[in-house]
Amino acid sequence: SGDPQSYEFQAETRMLLDIVAKSLYSEKEVFIRELISNASDAIEKARYLALQGTQMDSSEADMKIHITTDKYDKTFTIQDSGLGMTKEELIENLGTIARSGSKMFIKELQEAGTTDPQSIIGQFGVGFYSAFMVAEKVEVYSRSRLPNSVGFCWSSDGCGKYTIEECEGVEPGTKIVCHLKIADREYADEQTVKDVIKKYSSFISAPIEVNGEQANNIQPLWLMDPKEVSPEQHDEFYRFVGSAYDKPRFVLHYRTDAPIDLRCVLYVPEGKPGLFDLNRDRDSSVSLYCRRVLIMNKAENVLPKWLRFMKGVVDSEDIPLNLSRELLQDSALIRKLRTVIQNRVIRFLFDKSRKDTENYNKFFTDYGIFIKEGILSAQEQVEKEEMAKLLMYDSSAKPVGEKVTLPEYISRMQDDQKDIYYLATPSRELAESSPYFEALKKKNVEVLFCYEPYDEVVLMQLREFTDRKIISVEKQMRQSKESVDFDTSEGSLRRSEANELMDWLKTVLAGRCWSVKATPSLESHPCVVTVEEMGAARHFVRTQFSQIP
Ligand code: ADP
Numbered sequence: 016s017g018d019p020q021s022y023e024f025q026a027e028t029r030m031l032l033d034i035v036a037k038s039l040y041s042e043k044e045v046f047i048r049e050l051i052s053n054a055s056d057a058i059e060k061a062r063y064l065a066l067q068g069t070q071m072d073s074s075e076a077d078m079k080i081h082i083t084t085d086k087y088d089k090t091f092t093i094q095d096s097g098l099g100m101t102k103e104e105l106i107e108n109l110g111t112i113a114r115s116g117s118k119m120f121i122k123e124l125q126e127a128g129t130t131d132p133q134s135i136i137g138q139f140g141v142g143f144y145s146a147f148m149v150a151e152k153v154e155v156y157s158r159s160r161l162p163n164s165v166g167f168c169w170s171s172d173g174c175g176k177y178t179i180e181e182c183e184g185v186e187p188g189t190k191i192v193c194h195l196k197i198a199d200r201e202y203a204d205e206q207t208v209k210d211v212i213k214k215y216s217s218f219i220s221a222p223i224e225v226n227g228e229q230a231n232n233i234q235p236l237w238l239m240d241p242k243e244v245s246p247e248q249h250d251e252f253y254r255f256v257g258s259a260y261d262k263p264r265f266v267l268h269y270r271t272d273a274p275i276d277l278r279c280v281l282y283v284p285e286g287k288p289g290l291f292d293l294n295r296d297r298d299s300s301v302s303l304y305c306r307r308v309l310i311m312n313k314a315e316n317v318l319p320k321w322l323r324f325m326k327g328v329v330d331s332e333d334i335p336l337n338l339s340r341e342l343l344q345d346s347a348l349i350r351k352l353r354t355v356i357q358n359r360v361i362r363f364l365f366d367k368s369r370k371d372t373e374n375y376n377k378f379f380t381d382y383g384i385f386i387k388e389g390i391l392s393a394q395e396q397v398e399k400e401e402m403a404k405l406l407m408y409d410s411s412a413k414p415v416g417e418k419v420t421l422p423e424y425i426s427r428m429q430d431d432q433k434d435i436y437y438l439a440t441p442s443r444e445l446a447e448s449s450p451y452f453e454a455l456k457k458k459n460v461e462v463l464f465c466y467e468p469y470d471e472v473v474l475m476q477l478r479e480f481t482d483r484k485i486i487s488v489e490k491q492m493r494q495s496k497e498s499v500d501f502d503t504s505e506g507s508l509r510r511s512e513a514n515e516l517m518d519w520l521k522t523v524l525a526g527r528c529w530s531v532k533a534t535p536s537l538e539s540h541p542c543v544v545t546v547e548e549m550g551a552a553r554h555f556v557r558t559q560f561s562q563i564p
Pocket residue numbers: 049053054056057095097098099100108109113114115116141142143144188189
């Protein structure tokens with residue numbers, strides 16, 4: 016060992032520490048949850064590496080989390096026998112903001128301006144740094160479990176600098192000593208600590224001992240009987256597995272043995288998706304377990320991409336423990352798992368759409384875009400149609416604010432109606448007064464209104480639903496074989512006049528339109544431009560026509 020070396024925190028870290036130190040968290044006690052969750056992560060990482068055959072020091076170590084409290088010294092100490100950290104890892108992990116949650120927090124903060132960090136901090140976890148909410152000094156003793164590692168002590172008062180020093184007698188794993196501020200000495204009280212653990216960390220799978228006594232119930236929540244899990248337990252578990260700070264809006268707790276062994280708890284967040292969630296490359300928020308052993312956090316491919324907004328845990332006894340990343344990428348087993356889960360989630364959401372319509376509508380407003388993405392990326396028609404059951408649209412048959420599903424639309428179709436009609440339009444108002452809709456409205460045919468440009472792309476990809484073609488009202492109008500009763504109907508042009516007009520239009524619009532036809536479908540509009548498909552791209556057509564002299 017030598018003299019302690021001094022380092023400066025990275026600028027962003029300093030900024031975070033500053034905010035944390037001013038303790039904007041209303042509940043400081045969450046620092047216990049954060050340190051426990053780090054200890055638990057470290058233990059699971061070590062366990063996983065051991066299972067994979069990585070050689071490690073004292074692999075017989077007990078995989079427990081030990082917490083000790085000392086009222087006289089005002090200390091809160093947490094020790095784990097997890098993976099531990101090398102000197103470089105101490106610098107990297109505790110001196111810079113490596114963690115995505117903190118990174119995002121800082122980013123949001125910079126974008127929002129620093130005026131009101133309070134309003135956003137609640138949505139983020141500040142992890143390890145939360146210890147500085149209650150501690151005037153934090154010491155981290157750590158020794159990597161990888162062979163031939165030596166121990167180090169990292170120490171800081173959270174004010175810009177920290178030191179690292181080699182240290183004798185450090186156990187493999189990590190021990191964190193929080194020297195509590197006088198005002199926060201309550202966290203050196205055993206009962207207080209036990210209560211906090213009960214509140215936040217009862218589902219942690221490693222045993223947690225407080226001054227030698229076990230303080231958590233180590234039954235993993237997803238293996239419990241769904242009926243025995245309380246909403247509060249789900250809330251907390253959701254925050255833990257999803258690194259989230261809101262609540263779940265929907266909970267799917269599901270167990271099956273066939274065609275594959277599966278225990279899972281999956282959540283739809285209460286919060287709306289951010290831009291970050293829309294990114295197809297964002298990390299998954301699902302952890303994959305096999306018989307309670309964590310195989311992989313942020314497990315890709317266990318859920319299909321379009322379900323990346325869901326958070327939770329999937330446990331399957333059929334997964335080999337030494338599952339490699341390559342195998343996880345694309346094995347028949349994972350594909351099967353993914354299909355089973357996708358079908359179950361679709362069934363679950365479809366059920367919600369019928370039994371909990373109000374909440375489902377909100378869900379669809381917030382997350383419908385993912386379902387549309389799912390339809391666009393699905394390979395098989397059956398799969399697309401399964402997802403399409405979850406779509407909702409405004410409809411000419413319903414007042415503003417009420418939406419309909421495709422199965423519902425079909426159930427109302429008139430006997431002589433073969434196809435499903437939609438109108439792509441920027442708004443309900445324009446839809447109602449649209450010349451494209453006029454004729455069908457007169458015949459009382461229901462039309463779905465869709466407002467987003469990509470809605471039409473989705474419906475075109477879908478093409479049909481339970482053997483009914485899905486077509487745009489414009490296409491319907493183009494294909495209509497109905498002819499005009501020239502001469503006979505009152506106020507109408509004579510056939511010769513109409514022909515003359517059409518000939519003139521064809522000449523003027525030469526090269527700009529495909530054909531000019533007379534139609535009986537219009538009542539209150541003299542003419543209408545139709546495009547075969549992609550009516551939403553009509554603005555493009557409009558600019559073309561605006562150049563007509
Ligand atoms: P997060 O847990 O989200 O990554 P934290 O701020 O809580 O963020 O922790 C930062 C990093 O420090 C962790 O990712 C981990 O690499 C390291 N770390 C923290 N606590 C421990 C521990 N008890 N054992 C090993 N590594 C740890």
